[in-house]
Amino acid sequence: MTFLKDLKISAKLLIGFAFLLLLTSFIGLFAIYQLAQVNHSATELGTNWMPSVKVTMAIKERLSRIRSQEAQMVFAENPEEVEKYIKRTQEAVAGLKENEASYSILISEAQERALYAEYQQQSAAYLQLTEKMMALVRAGNAADAVAILRGDSSHTNTKLRELVDKLVTINAEGGTKAYQDSIVLYERSRLLILLVLALSIALGLGLAVFIARIVSLPLRYAVKVAQTVAAGDLTSQIDIHSRDETGMLLQALKEMNASLMQVVSEVRQGSDEITLASSEIAHGNMDLSNRTETQAGSLEETASSMEEITSTMQHNADNARQANQLSHSASEVAQRGGAVVAQVVDTMGAINAASKKIVDIIGVIDGIAFQTNILALNAAVEAARAGEQGRGFAVVASEVRNLAQRSASAAKEIKDLINASVDQVEQGTRLVDQAGNTMNEVVESVRRVSDIISEITAAGLQQSAGIAQINDAITEIDTITQQNAALVEEAAAAAASLQEQALRLGGVVSVFKLDGQSGGSATPRAARKAAAPKATSANNAAARPKLLAAQTRSVKAAEAGKKTTKAAQSAGKSDEWEEF
Template identity: 50%
Template sequence: MNISRMKVGTRLGLGFALVILAGLAMALIGSVQLFSIKRDTALLVEDRMVKANQFGEVSVHINTMANSVRNVLLSNDDKDKQAERQRIVDARAQNNALLQQLQGSVRLPAARAQLEKIDGIRSSYNAVVDRIIALDAQGRGDEARSLLRTEARPLLGSYFAALDGAIQAQQEDMRKLAQHTEGAASSTAWLLAVIAGLAALVGAAVAWLLTRSIVRQLGGEPDYAASVAREIAAGNLAVQVQLRAGDEHSLLAAMRAMRDSLAQVVSRVRQGSESVATASSQIAQGNQDLSGRTESQASALQQTAASMEQLGSTVRHNADNARAANQLAQSASTVAAQGGSVVAEVVDTMRGINEASRKIADIIQVIDGIAFQTNILALNAAVEAARAGEQGRGFAVVAGEVRSLAQRSAEAAKEIKQLITDSVGRVEQGTQLVDRAGSTMQEVVASIRRVTDLMGEISAASGEQSQGVSQVGEAVQQMDQVTQQNAALVEEMAAAASSLSGQAQELVQAVGVFRLDSGHGRVAPAPRPAASAPLSARGAAPAAARPGAASLATPARRPAPPPAIAAQPVAAKDADDDWETF
């Protein structure tokens, strides 16, 4: 892991982290040892010492019982004896409670063995005491005293010996715990001292390494690096930066490289600012020429727009006439169509009349045939009547009348047939004439429809032509507006170029504050060319002279920038030569 490539914050963080880890290790070890000491001390104070004191209390109560038994035997007063007996009962009860508590809490094997022995002796001793109290109550004092000497005293000695053994076992364990606690405290103190020494050494090493890496990365003292930075910020690019031998990657080395690079950039800026000023002056002069030509083009476009407006008016008038003629042709076509419909209805009516006349002729022919048959029948009847003689005379008269009527009917039928035939012929001629009239009306309607279609096409073409002329006029107007806007933009570009020239001069003066050494040299600022008149007044006069200019909105001119800076005479001549072919 390369420490020199780390961030300063990371290095300091790692150093402090090591020191903090050492402190945490000390705190952790000390806490563990202190917890062990606390546990042993608590065991010593709260268990071993308490158990030893409880065994001592049992010994005191046994001694109290022994004294009370002796006092019972020595006293002659019944009240005193009764008080001593009660004291024996109380001491025995307290012993029983203490021994029962010890039975449930003692954990040392040696103390546990002594406690079992105490429990056995306690039963025997209590029984002997009860016998002594009973003998004394019976007035058998000598036997009671004898029993006290022979049995009670040996049991009492064993009782005390067992209690002393239990107390010594507790005390022995207390001494061991005390020695262990003292050893743990001593070892903890030595261990913490060693860890503290190591932490101090690690902290010192980390501080030395961090200081060394930061100083090497800076390349020198921070105050020296700050003074060099202040000199460069003040524009002194000739300041000397002292470096150690072989130092190529420190902050001071980077600052020296920055100083050299900045000196080169400033030198190039000084050399290029004069070229920028000259080129901007030439651009300004060329933009002035372009502005004049653009204004001339705008004037021509305004005149073209006026002509397109007149042409559009004429085309719109023609389109209106074509639409009116189209409407008249459509009306005539409608009337002709209605006439054709009426003629068609007349033709249908004449055809119906012709068919009815033919049917009447057929009926008349049938009537003529019936009259002929009636005449024949009447003739036959006359013949038969003539044969009959006188008897058939009346029938012959009737047959003659019938024959006469049949003949008149036949003549009338012939006349009607002739009239119907003539009528049918005339109806057929009228039908033919009406058919011809219907055909003629259909041709007229078709012709009028063709004329109407042609007028519709002429009207549509006139409308499209009017729309196209309007679009061309709008395009010309837009071109006029765009040309005027271009003229305004060209003027602004000329002013901007002049302003750029002035700013280039200001840049030369601004770069002049940097102090360079003799290796980079100095470039004197170029002199400012004379300022020319602004062009913002151009472009308005041609628009006012154009006919119909009220319908075209002249774009608003923006305020003119600062006056343009004229180029040198030779540069202006070159610009004129270049812009001749625009």
């Protein structure tokens, strides 16, 4: 049975048809054999018994004719008639011998052969008597011929006729028996052929059912396995019991199931990692938003201080033209200005430190985007290995990779902006240091002598110019801070989009059931991270009014031309992020 299971389907079908051909051949040969038996019986009846009856009847008729010709020959009145009847008698004897020769080859039984041997003895004696009578008649001794005709010849002829009758009876009975035997043989042959035919049909049907079962059952099992895989259940155990085409099909389905299970498991793991990474990005954006809000507050305080310094410096410049009696108050004002400048220096140092921290955070964001790009690339490679089944996942991986590349590009732009801000802060710090030195010189000049009011006035003008530069730098920093806030908000939106794509990917692979896992294992795990981007968006929305208010107050102190230019630059960069 195992041997038949391991055979190819074509070999099974060939065996089945070969068996049916053997059965058909057996039926044909058996029928031919039975027909040969019937033909032998009919041949024996037609070529033996019936010809034997016919020949024996001819022999009997020849004997009667010889007897008649002998009588006419014996009682003939003239020699011409004698010769005529002698000739007829000789012809009848020749015909009798021909019939005897034909009959001798038709003898088939011992009884018939013994009876025919007795007949030959009597026939020879009878023909001798006939020859003797013909000689006596020719010699003119008719009386002796008549005596023989009525004596020995009559007795021998009667005995021959009795023997021929017995031979006729034997052959007639043999023919009847042969006919009856042929009928019995026909009936028996027909019954045997029908039995063999019925047995062959039963064996053929049994073999057909058996081959159909050993072929169809594995195919049904293969269809069931394929339907299970199509339904998303990859946990089924595929058993292979043969090495034929169906066994090879089941082996291919088993290998496909294992490969698909590995691909789905890796895709599910990758989607979880992407979800976790996007959640971490969202948390980083929230921290960056909080720090940006703190920086905006510091800029607001710095702007207020710069407004006070500007007012003070203008007041000093106006009073520098007054008399010497105001030098003392000018010295006090200069001292206050020095203190304010020191505070400005400290504030600018804090801004510089905060900007450097922002640069570090942007570097972390850039690294996360790079890792996300690597993960997306790995996912695309695995999707390519999966072939047709991984095409949808390849598209998703490509989108994730594009988002990661755009995140990296955005982080780079933020980093460049922060670096520019740090440079400008350092420049402002240098200017504030110069302003502090100038204030110290003013204090020293006021303490020395009041007659150098003109120098104080010049120094006051220089201080006013420096303060204007500081105010411009603070306005620029405020604008950059607003741009940073917009970038952080867009980064949060990108992280939320990345997380949404990861959730969709998890939903796609959740239809598959793996060993020890349910179909929806990836979605709840990713859903636990969904609150982080929402919190980030809420914090950004709350920080935005404060940043806008600080920007409004700072822009009031800037020049109209610079304000228009910087607003256009900010709008251009914001549009780029909106397009992203």
